[in-house]
C-alpha cells in the first residue's frame with residue numbers, strides 16, 4: 001500500500017484530522033523545532049515542550065531544567081533563554097547533559113495538540129534527512145503539523161512539508177489525495193533553488209528581522225546540518241533518536 005502524506009496548516013485545524021496510527025511531524029522552522037533539533041545536537045538530553053510559562057518555570061525550579069521561553073518572538077523575562085538556536089551554541093553557556101523545558105508561541109502548541117499520533121517527531125530543514133528516514137522506516141501515513149503563526153498559515157512550515165514529500169516520493173509516497181500536500185510540494189519546487197531568498201517575502205522573516213534575529217532565519221534555512229538528529233516524543237518528553 002502506498003503511504004500518504006498530508007499537511008495540517010495550523011494547530012487550529014488539528015480537530016479536522018485523525019492522527020491515530022499516523023506519524024505526526026511537528027514543524028516550526030522559525031524557530032521552535034529548529035531550536036529543539038539544535039538543542040539535542042548540542043547534547044541536551046531531553047526536551048520538555050510545555051504550553052505555559054508557569055509550567056516552564058516550574059520545570060526549571062523543581063527539576064533543574066534549563067528553561068527557554070518566548071512570546072511573540074521575544075524572550076520571556078526570567079528564563080535562561082528565548083527561542084534562538086544560537087543560545088544553545090554559546091561556548092560560555094554549556095548545555096550538554098542538561099534537560100531543557102521550552103514554551104514558545106506556536107511550536108509547542110502544535111506538538112501538544114498532536115499527542116494522539118502513533119509517533120511524534122520534530123522536523124526542521126536542519127534535520128530533514130533524519131525525519132525522512134524515520135518516516136520511510138515507519139511505513140505509516142504521515143501528517144505534517146505546521147505550527148503556522150497564531151493559527152494562520154505560514155510559508156516556511158508548509159515548505160518543509162513539501163521538501164519532506166519530495167524526499168519520500170521516490171520511495172512510493174502518495175500525495176495525490178491531498179490538495180494541501182500537492183500545494184506544499186509545488187511551493188517547494190519553486191523555492192528549493194534558493195530557500196532563504198524565497199522566504200524573504202514571508203511574514204516570519206519580516207518579524208524576525210524586526211527583532212534583529214536575521215541570523216536565526218539564515219541558520220534555520222540550512223538543510224541537513226543535523227542529518228542524524230531526530231527529536232522523538234517518548235510519551236513525556238522529546239529525546240534524540
Ligand SMILES: O=C(O)[C@H](CS(=O)(=O)O)OP(=O)(O)O
Pocket residue numbers: 028030031032033070071072073074083104105106107108147148149207
Ligand atoms: O520565536 C519565534 O520564532 C516564534 C514567535 S512568533 O512567531 O514570532 O510570534 O515562536 P514559534 O513558536 O517558534 O513559532
